Amino acid sequence: MDFQIQYLTPDIKLSSYDDKLFKTETVFEYHMLVWFISGETRIIQADKTYGFKAGDIFLIPRNHLATIINYPKDGLPHKAVVMHLTTERLKDFYSTVDGQRKTGHRETSIHHFSSHPLLSSCLASLIPYFEMEGTLPENIAHLKITEAISILREIDPDIDCVLADFDEPGKVDLISFMEKNYMFNMPLERFGYLTGRSLSTFNRDFRRIFQTTPQRWLTQKRLELAYYHLSEKNKKPSDVFLEVGFEDLSHFSHAFKKQYGFAPSLAR
Template sequence: MDFHIKYITPDIKLSTYDDKLFKTETVFEFHMLVWFISGETKIIQADQSYLFKTGDIFLIPRNHLATIINYPKDGLPHKAVVMHLTKERLKDFYSNIEVKKENIRKEVKIHRFEKHPLLESCLASLIPYFDMKDTFPETIASLKITEAISILREIDKNIDSVLADFDEPGKIDLIDFMEKNYMFNMSLEKFGYLTGRSLSTFNRDFRKIFQTTPQRWLTQKRLELAYYHLIEKNKKPSDVFMEVGFEDLSHFSFAFKKQYGFAPSLVR
């Protein structure tokens, strides 16, 4: 694995990856504005998948689960400029802007922005700074992030519904959330946080509702989804195990054979 990250500030980075693929399952604590220089990324959420290629610009909202798979492409590494839009910085930005409460909607989708010269030039202007030996001034970094937020608001009139939402996850329906998000290989602490519960409350509520432990239920649901992909979609085990929440192919194959009595490679 050859994965490099260069930071010019804690909130602006250049990531480079030139191995076969890099996969992570995560929930971000802040919004991520991403511009692809090269490579491809597949992002899988509960109800939708996205494929991003060279030149694409998109925003991943905070506090939403996603599986992210990065690929090199056409002999070039996976390379992207990433800007963190933290809650603190956004609160400061919106402190003098009135946003009506009814315009704040809970957005779960990833926002893709059509090619726009202002947004492209803003992000492209960061590239030379990654080669600087001196410390990048925080004042300039703040100006760059403010510029990016201002451009987003100019080209997407609905973006305030995402950027100006500062609420933390509240207690939500556990059945609905888990049925939509079980394929994400998150810690139980994260599942608890996203459903508005402490770990102990999450475990207690889960056992009461599902009559089993979270670990057993998650494994069962992921194997059922894998079986569906193998038999109905004619996919290969190597293409399935990551999408359904398993860390590696050998662990997936062992659990699948234990559940169904035969290896996943025999389904086809």
């Protein structure tokens, strides 16, 4: 896979690759503002799937599980400008904002801004810097990120509920969280963090509640979801295994046959 990342600063980067697809399951530590130059992306969250194409701009909130599948398209690589809106920088920004900012419940959905001209202009203005040698001076990077935050607040009056939420995940109901997020193939440490637990506490609570190990329960739930997509939605195994949390098709096929006694292709 020809995958390249060019950083202007630790918080501003240009990513590009031209292989068939690139899939990752992640929880972003910071809010991610993304502008697509070319290619397509599918982002799968617990309750919704999003599709984005060239020209789209969107914000992915931090600390929420997502499966991201990126594709080149029309002979062009998947290419995007990404800006990290870190908690530290956002705290600095809001410390200078006059008046009351909006607060509310923790937002989990992705915010799509289509090809908004103000945001497009702000992010497109970074392209010449990627073509120059050296790094972007911090004062210019600060101005660019501040401009992006200011535009977001101008075009979305409710965005403060996302950007000004500086809380870390608290302890949540384990059954509800796992039933909603089991299809994300994340390390158990990350599941623990997002449920407000250390790894040892997560394992102990999980065994007490579910009467089995996390890995066994996760595999069982992912196979059940795969069976539903194959038999009820008439999907192909190659279209299902990534969405339900498996890393490769052969592993998925082996686990599915062991569970159900027949190959996933026969479930259709």
